[in-house]
Amino acid sequence: MEIRNRTAVVTGGASGLGEATVRRLLGFGARVVIFDINAERGKALVEELGDNLAFCRTNIAAPEEVEAAVGFAVEKFGGINILVNCAAIGIAGKIAGKKGPHDLQEFRRTIEVNLIGTFDVTRQVAFKMLGNEPDENGERGVIISTASVAAFEGQIGQIAYTASKAAIAGMTIVIARDLMGDGVRACTIAPGLFDTPLLGSLPDEVKTALGKMVPFPSRLGKPQEYAMLAQSIIENPMLNGEVIRLDGALRMAPK
Numbered sequence: 001m002e003i004r005n006r007t008a009v010v011t012g013g014a015s016g017l018g019e020a021t022v023r024r025l026l027g028f029g030a031r032v033v034i035f036d037i038n039a040e041r042g043k044a045l046v047e048e049l050g051d052n053l054a055f056c057r058t059n060i061a062a063p064e065e066v067e068a069a070v071g072f073a074v075e076k077f078g079g080i081n082i083l084v085n086c087a088a089i090g091i092a093g094k095i096a097g098k099k100g101p102h103d104l105q106e107f108r109r110t111i112e113v114n115l116i117g118t119f120d121v122t123r124q125v126a127f128k129m130l131g132n133e134p135d136e137n138g139e140r141g142v143i144i145s146t147a148s149v150a151a152f153e154g155q156i157g158q159i160a161y162t163a164s165k166a167a168i169a170g171m172t173i174v175i176a177r178d179l180m181g182d183g184v185r186a187c188t189i190a191p192g193l194f195d196t197p198l199l200g201s202l203p204d205e206v207k208t209a210l211g212k213m214v215p216f217p218s219r220l221g222k223p224q225e226y227a228m229l230a231q232s233i234i235e236n237p238m239l240n241g242e243v244i245r246l247d248g249a250l251r252m253a254p255k
Ligand SMILES: NC(=O)c1ccc[n+]([C@@H]2O[C@H](COP(=O)([O-])OP(=O)(O)OC[C@H]3O[C@@H](n4cnc5c(N)ncnc54)[C@H](O)[C@@H]3O)[C@@H](O)[C@H]2O)c1
Pocket: 011, 012, 013, 014, 015, 016, 017, 018, 035, 036, 037, 038, 058, 059, 060, 061, 085, 086, 087, 088, 089, 113, 117, 146, 147, 148, 149, 190, 191, 192, 193, 194, 195, 196, 197, 198, 199
């Protein structure tokens, strides 16, 4: 699908990988709506990047907010062609330890945001995509979700995050199959270690050490490199139903 003059929704677009994707899509002539809980950052980006960008403060784990945000995006730019799901949270906790079993509420919260939130935005946007006029290749929409290499090799303490990301990876082929008759493609990106505010609070030497774990290139990924893959998925009609690792050949150790 061509990016120019298309409308994209990017959840978590106020920061990190989502923000880099917002900037890239705008640069290629798309209109973009950010769904994010960080209103301060979202509004600042609209101020910086101009009229083809809109922000809708949205907690993706609140169904009524998602419904309103999808309505806002359709109203603002006349439809949605591209969805990039980036919003997520990470918590740490082992399945059981000396202090007790994993906190059930924390596990639920992670699933609510990362999995159910992604599912909710995807189902509602996909439904809107079905109403789009197909382009000359029969395409009505492209859906990109974000898992993690933790979907495959979750580390110690990542049980909740891994559960949410493995489910996102697993849903990919089903979304592609469910929408195969409608001209909508779906892929998932599974990033390794990227230099975003998620890692931002770590000291530089820890970031460098993390980067050295990556076989090649031996550094943290740049958010623009995620955005480059998102762009390829949108543009390449044969990419469908696949979970693509973007990790410099990194395979995570237990810790
Ligand atoms: N950075 C990495 O190394 C890495 C590795 C693997 C996977 N990922 C995944 O990539 C995605 C983006 O991560 P990032 O590193 O850019 O993180 P980030 O923290 O920089 O950005 C995440 C954004 O999501 C928003 N968000 C959080 N909860 C939300 C909610 N309930 N509703 C709406 N918005 C919400 C935050 O406000 C933030 O703007 C996430 O899905 C993350 O799990 C990141």
